[in-house]
Amino acid sequence: MVEQEFLGYINENRLFGSMDRVLLAVSGGLDSMVMTELFYRTNQLFAMAHVNFSLRGAESDADAVFVQNKAEQYGVPFHLIRFDTAAIAAERGISIQMAARDLRYSWFADLCRQQGYACLATAHHKNDVLETLLLNLTRGTGLAGLHGIAPKQERSDSAVLVRPVLFATRSQLAEYARVHALPYREDSSNADDKYARNRLRHHVVPVLNELNPGLWQTLPRTVERLRAAETLVDTELARSWTEVVVQHGQSVFLPAAKLLILPEVTFRLAAWLKPFGFGEEQTNQMLDSLSRSVGQVFASPTHQITHDRLADGNTGLLLESLQAVPKYEVTLTDWPDMPIDVAGQFTLTIDVVDKPIDFRPPVDSRIAFLDAERLTFPLIIRPWKQGDRFRPLGLRGHKLISDLLNDMKLTRSERQHTVVLLCESQIAWVIGRRIAHAFRVTQQTRHIAKIEFHASRLYPKST
C-alpha cells in the first residue's frame, strides 16, 4: 500500500526512471530510514550517503556506524564524510546550520557528478512542508516562503534533488517503521530550527488538523496553487522589467515617469533589486526619494543606485555596479595583429594605415585616429588615476581627467571604469572619451593608428 503510493508518486512526478541510480541522503533518522527501506523493497537502484557533522560527539559517530551497517545489510554502496562543522562555520563566519547545509549539499552534488548518480533523494515529507510554511509565515515571508518543497528541483550546481516521500505525513512514515519494525536514530539535522519545528509539530499542527481533518489532502493543492502563482508573478516581473528599463552605457536606468505609474511598484522594485543586494527598506526609500530633488545614493554590497538625472533630462533610478575597479597595466611593445583583451574589461583593435587624402576625424568617440609616428613604444594602457591630466583635442590648456569626466556627466560607474592610453608618460587617449591634442592627426601625419574600443555590458537585460 505505502509502496504503491511511493511508486505512484515517483512516476506521477517523473522523479527518476527505473534504471536510474539514486543517491539517498540518510541521516539515520525515522524519515530517511523509511525512505531507504522503500527504495529497497521496491527494488530501486540506490546508494546511501551519510554526513557526520561532528556536532554531537560520540552520538554523531554512532549515527554514522548505524547507517553504514544498514547499507551493508541492504548490500548497496555507502558514502561517508566527516566535517568539523563548528570550526568551518566559525572560519566562514556563518551559522552552524548554514555551514552544515552548504557542506552537505556540495558534497552530495560532487558525489552525483563523480559517481554518475541520476539524482539525490532527501526524505522530506508533508509535515516538513507545513512546518516550513508556518515557520516562514511566522517569521515574515513572501510567496517564495509559502510555496513549499518541490517534488523535483534542479539546483544551480546542476545537481537534481528529488523528494520521493513527499506524498506521506510524518505519522504515516512512523506507522510504516512500526509495522516493519524498522530501527532508526533520533534525527540530528536542522538543529537550529529544531525547537521551533517541535513547537509547531506538537502544538500548532494538531490544532490545524483538528479544524480540518482533510488537512493533508488539501495542503498539497494549496501549495501547488501558490507555486503556480509564483511562476505568474515572476513572468509579470520579467515582462514589466523589460518594459521599464533603459540601457545606459554599462548601467541600467529606471525612469521615474515609467516607475511611478506601475501598479504595486513597491513590490516590483523590491523584487527587481533583490538580486543586486538591495533590501525592501532601501527600495522604499528610493521610491520616496523620487518625489524630492536628485542626488540621493543607495548602496548594496555590490551595486549602487542613484536618484539621477540623465543628459536627456529624464530623472529616475540609475543602477550601477560597484565592482571594484580593477588595477592593471597593459604594455604594448609593437603594433598588435589581433584585438587586445584589456584585463577582461574591454578589447582594443588597432590598425595602422596610410593617411587618406580626404581624411576626416571620426564621429564615434569609441574610435580614435592618432598620429602613428607620434606614438612611440612602449604604449601603456591603465585605468585613470586622480591627478591624471592632459590637453584635450582643440583645447588650449590642460585639464584634469576627473574634471573632464565630471563635465561629461558620466555616471559613477562609467567614471570608475574609464581607462587611458599613455605614450612616454603622456596621455594620448582617454579611451572612448577624448584624444589628446598632441597626438591628433595633422597635415604632417603620414600614417594613422586607428584604435577601436569595444566595451562589454555589465548588466543583463532582465533579472
Added chain:
Amino acid sequence: MVEQEFLGYINENRLFGSMDRVLLAVSGGLDSMVMTELFYRTNQLFAMAHVNFSLRGAESDADAVFVQNKAEQYGVPFHLIRFDTAAIAAERGISIQMAARDLRYSWFADLCRQQGYACLATAHHKNDVLETLLLNLTRGTGLAGLHGIAPKQERSDSAVLVRPVLFATRSQLAEYARVHALPYREDSSNADDKYARNRLRHHVVPVLNELNPGLWQTLPRTVERLRAAETLVDTELARSWTEVVVQHGQSVFLPAAKLLILPEVTFRLAAWLKPFGFGEEQTNQMLDSLSRSVGQVFASPTHQITHDRLADGNTGLLLESLQAVPKYEVTLTDWPDMPIDVAGQFTLTIDVVDKPIDFRPPVDSRIAFLDAERLTFPLIIRPWKQGDRFRPLGLRGHKLISDLLNDMKLTRSERQHTVVLLCESQIAWVIGRRIAHAFRVTQQTRHIAKIEFHASRLYPKST
C-alpha cells in the same frame, strides 16, 4: 498614544477625510466598542449601527440596548435593525453565517447610500488577519485566502469599507478597554467560525508569537507582499487570456495549441473559468480531455465548455453561455424607420430601395436582400422552433432548420440563439444564416428590402 496610531493609520491609508461622516458597525463587543471610543476621543464625525440577528434571544436584545445606550451617551445618530436570521437562512437555503453577513452588509450599504455616510467602518484587527489567514491555510486556499483584510475596500455594491483599527492587535485593544474602563459585551459575530477562531487564538497564535516576538510587526508586511503578488498574478492572467482566446460568434474559443504550451496552464485555466462557475476538478478534466478526441462537454450552472473542433480544423475548448433561450415574438406591421431592437438580443435595420440595374446578392450573411413586394405584413420575428423548415436559396427541396444549423457546424449556443423572419407563416430568412428561395430578388423584383443584422457579444474580452 493609541489615539495617535489610530489617526496615523487613517491618514496613511487615506481611509476617510476629517469632514467625512463615518458609519460604525458596532456589535457591542470589545473590538467595536474600542473602535467607537477611538472615534469619539479623536473627534471624528460618526454614527453607530447595530444589527440584532435574533440568534441568542434575550442576550441579542440586551446587546442592542447596550449599544443604543452607548450611542446616546456619545450623542451620535444610532441605527438599529432586527432580522430573523435563522428563518431567512432557511428560506434562502444558505448557512446562518452567510445569511447574517448578507443581511448585515446590504443594510449597511443601504444606510450609507440613504444617509450619505462616506464609508462603513468595521473593527477588524491584526489578530483577525492572522486567524483568517491560518483558517484559510488550514482549509485549503489560494493567494486570495492569504492576502488578509484590506484597510480600505470598495464593494461591488459601491459601499466603501474601512478598517481603522487594523493597526492594533486584539490584546492592544483589550488593554485600551482596561485602561479606559470601557464596558463591552461578548462578541456575537462569526458564530460558525467561532470555535475554530478560538482554537487558533488560544493554542496556535501564542506559539507563533513565541517563535517570533516581532510577529505583529512582520505580519502586515507579509500580507502586503501577498496582496501585491496577487495583483501581479491577476495582471498576468488577464494578459495571457487576451493572448489565448479567439472570439467565435457569441462564444469564446481556447485553442488547444495555445493552451498546452502555457506555463502553469492548470492554474490559469482554473482562474479564468472560475467566474463562469467551473471548479478546479472540472478544469483538470478539460485539460485531460484535450489529449483525447473531441466531444466531451462540461457544464457549470451558467455555462458549458465543449472540447470541440472548429470549422478551421483547430481543436480546443469552446466556452458558451447556457443562458436560457429567450421566448419572444416581434410583429412588424409596416417598414420601420429606425433600427428594431429584438428582445434585447440584437437589432435589425431595414431599408427599402429601388432595385439597381447592377444588382448583386450580398456576400455577408448578416445582410439579406429580399423581394420587398413579396414580403407582406405582418412580419414576425421569433426564435426558430424544432420542426421549422424552409426552402433555402438555390436548393430544390425543403430543409429542417435544425438540419441547416447542424450542417453549418454552429455551436450549441449559436444554434440556440438563431432567429427567423416569417411572412404569412413562411420562413423568409433564417436571420444571419440563409434566405428562403421564395423571397429572393428576381428579375421581376422592383423594390428590395435590405435587412441588416447586428449581434451583440455575450462575452467580455477578458475576465
